[in-house]
Amino acid sequence: DIVMTQSPDSLAVSLGERATINCKSSQSVLYSSTNKNYLAWYQQRPRQPPQLLIYWASTRESGVPDRFSGSGSGTDFTLTISSLQAEDVAVYYCQQYYSSPYTFGQGTKLEIK
Amino acid sequence: QVQLVESGGGVVQPGRSLRLSCAASGFTFSNFGMHWVRQAAGKGLEWVAYISYDGSNIQYGDSVKGRFTISRDNSKNTLYVQMNSLRGEDTAVYYCAKDLRGHCDSWGQGTLVTVSS
Numbered sequence: 001d002i003v004m005t006q007s008p009d010s011l012a013v014s015l016g017e018r019a020t021i022n023c024k025s026s027q028s029v030l031y032s033s034t035n036k037n038y039l040a041w042y043q044q045r046p047r048q049p050p051q052l053l054i055y056w057a058s059t060r061e062s063g064v065p066d067r068f069s070g071s072g073s074g075t076d077f078t079l080t081i082s083s084l085q086a087e088d089v090a091v092y093y094c095q096q097y098y099s100s101p102y103t104f105g106q107g108t109k110l111e112i113k
Numbered sequence: 114q115v116q117l118v119e120s121g122g123g124v125v126q127p128g129r130s131l132r133l134s135c136a137a138s139g140f141t142f143s144n145f146g147m148h149w150v151r152q153a154a155g156k157g158l159e160w161v162a163y164i165s166y167d168g169s170n171i172q173y174g175d176s177v178k179g180r181f182t183i184s185r186d187n188s189k190n191t192l193y194v195q196m197n198s199l200r201g202e203d204t205a206v207y208y209c210a211k212d213l214r215g216h217c218d219s220w221g222q223g224t225l226v227t228v229s230s
Contacts, residue, residue: 049208052217055216055218101172102160104158107157
């Protein structure tokens with residue numbers, strides 16, 4: 001199974017500042033035939049179901065603000081929020097969908113400093 | 114818009130069975146794969162199972178393999194998971210999610226399953 005490890009486990013950032021969350025997979029999730037990274041990011045606000053933010057490691061889902069961006073390839077990925085807003089308080093998860101079981105990272109809790 | 118509504122959760126004794134349903138609307142259900150994902154209270158997300166649009170490809174997470182069965186009825190726009198031999202560690206909110214080329218692009222609100230004597 002592919003193990004997904006996020007860092008840090010929690011993060012406190014001031015409003016308007018940048019937030020960076022990392023995700024590392026135990027093996028590459030880059031599929032050579034498509035040249036796509038099978039990596040998604042989700043946001044889960046308190047008492048809400050998860051919402052898709054980013055897929056293919058860097059493609060923003062429709063309706064997601066452009067302050068959210070994803071980067072990385074192979075085994076190392078980053079979710080960046082360029083200017084933190086109050087509504088971004090949430091837990092963020094990465095997930096690989098390269099191979100079953102489609103494992104999630106443990107989550108990173110983002111709070112306002 | 115896409116709507117996914119889970120039902121069937123409740124309190125069940127260890128070793129017993131339960132079937133969850135997910136009613137889908139707002140999209141052509143028979144064209145998309147579907148997932149079940151669960152979340153224990155205060156914990157992270159755990160992927161449970163996947164079924165392809167036509168039911169020909171099914172995958173399970175390690176912790177539920179052999180106990181859970183995912184299925185679908187495209188004539189009823191409904192996804193199911195049959196959960197047998199339930200354990201305390203199966204206690205969680207269960208979400209259904211619509212698949213889009215591997216990732217989950219829409220999620221339901223979830224249904225709570227509590228396994229307790």
